[in-house]
Amino acid sequence: MPDKKTAETKVEVTAAAPAEKKATAAKKPAEKKATAAKKPAAKKTAAAAVDSKVVIQAMGSEVNTAELIAKATKASGAKTVKKVDVYVRPEVNKVYYVVNGDILGDFDLF
Structure with a gap:
């Protein structure tokens, strides 16, 4: 029968592995969002050039x-x-x- 320390260690290692994958996956979409955020700013500038009167x-x-x-x-x-x-x-x-x-x-x- 395995002792409790060995079982706890296996649980910690197993839990840490998915966390590392999530951290790596989270970095890639963040880079794409930064690039996409720059494009709408250009569209707002073009819309601001419209002359209007109410x-x-x-x-x-x-x-x-x-x-x-x-x-x-x-x-x-x-x-x-x-x-x-x-x-x-x-x-x-x-x-x-x-x-x-x-x-x-x-x-x-x-």
Whole structure:
């Protein structure tokens, strides 16, 4: 009958062998993902070159979204603006904004 130390050693060796294979297999796909990650970045640059304009028309008037962002930025009084979220509610003639995630406010749409 084998002693317990021999049986434990066999279990440890058997368990260590698959772990080594997994580590080797994990390295190869990681290299492929790094190469694939570079390609979508180039596509984003091409998409950013598209000229676009959004105009909101309501109650016989219209306003450009760029104007709304500029008004929200100015109304916030923030010195440095990293992010501007604008929410337009034409049914109540209001524009609500959040600048840098912490400055809230509103102004009339028209």
